[in-house]
Amino acid sequence: MRLDMTKHCALTVAKTLSIFCVALFLAAPSSARDFRPALIASTQYNYDPANEVDVELVLAVDISQSMDTEEQEVQRAGYVAALTSREFLDAIQVGPIGRVAVTYMEWGGVDEHFIVADWTVIQDANSATRFANTIAEAPLRQVQRTSIASALEKSVQLVQSNQYQGLRKVIDISGDGPNNQGGSVTEMRDRMVATGVTINGLPLMMKSNKNTWQAMLNLDHYYEDCVIGGPGSFAIPVRSQEGFADAIRMKLVMEIAGLHMPEPDPYFQRVAGREPIRCDLFD
Template identity: 65%
Template sequence: MLAPYALPAAAAPLSLNYDPDSEVDVELVLAVDISQSMDRDEQEIQRAGYVSALTSEEVLEAIRIGPTGRIAVTYMEWGGAEEQFVVAEWAMINDAVTARAFAAKLAEAPIRHKQRTSIASALKQAVNLIQINRFNGMRKVIDISGDGPNNQGGRVTDARDQALTSGVVINGLPLMMKAEKNTWQAMMNLDHYYEDCVIGGPGAFAIPVRSTEAFADAIRMKLVLEIAGISPNANALVQKAAARKKVTCSLYD
């Protein structure tokens, strides 16, 4: 006579801990630069751009057509190595009501400035936020924006590579709104820096923002692509890395 079948000891906790309400299509960290090089007008445009994008019909439609019809998102501002601030805690968005509630937290939060630019530390903290939340996303994405290179907190490529081992995808929003009047920013090719030194993971992409007028549209496009899990046509948006000289990522660290 066959002995009664028993589940392996390790299987029971997995079954008991499963929470279908925690499932989302993507866990998304919006990691937003508040370093001193971002003046107040730019910060207000940046904040308003996220508020507008998160409540836009395009983003809501991208959420609705996903496998679960919901995403989890948090909004973190960052400056120097020890300067990361969660403006809006993790929340699930699955309709216009939840989107407006999350966006309202951003709209109501005060604007702050910090001195340095630690992309490396921002990536580390973003990974930590993903690892400690209650959600279970099919994909995990860090959406990091900034207007300068990493200049504090260790090598940006080390932080990027470590983040990628946790299974996240890092997308970038290099802000080049000062490039026409700021020779330093124009010379450093921030879009190339983000491509070579910051972003990574399957389908990772960067969308440069070259004017304040284009900011809201760029954020909306980027969120739709991230929520839908697709990448833009690289030929239309960025120059292929193979067609140019690679950036020396450690130059600014």
């Protein structure tokens, strides 16, 4: 009798638990019941061969207050000439895919970023001309501060949020002064390089013979020590308006084709032969 009662209680409990579980399942929201299919769908990889490029390149251009109208015009003209040059177009063809994705952003202080020409695939003279014309026709802007740190962070965000799949990801940042807003430039540089990008520099030193602080700072050394980073990174200083277009063209060709200049070369100097720059001098 005692055994039969135990069996009866066990059966009653089992039935009760079964009813309770069914009720929970029916009451659960559809999103919970569909968890496994949704998880599988979210991990599917979407591949579009049209979005595959050799390089994702951000052209990040300084428009801070120290860049006067004439210098901005020279800067714009230099990029337009370089982007439509035969050397640049030939460099694109060197890549295994034969096309690159490029965007042109102007920057100043913290959160002062202006997309002048959005992401565009360049693979021939026509696509390069359309992109360059967008840059040439945009109105000039000028802002007050210089946050290289903020410009680097925004540039990497542009790389991470686009639809392209590049074999290499390059940030090309130009400027005529040190970081003076937005925190430590070296800490930001290191964080951004850790995402897988290469940061190259174009220090503009056209005023170094007139501007005491710029000459004393050695802006090219500052860019080498504090701004550039990642595999194969380099900086090419621009010391005159006349040499601006040539410097940009050389830089773009090296970035697109993944080339390195043979040594010795007058454009390149080894960092090891001088005293390091204090990167936090203006942070």
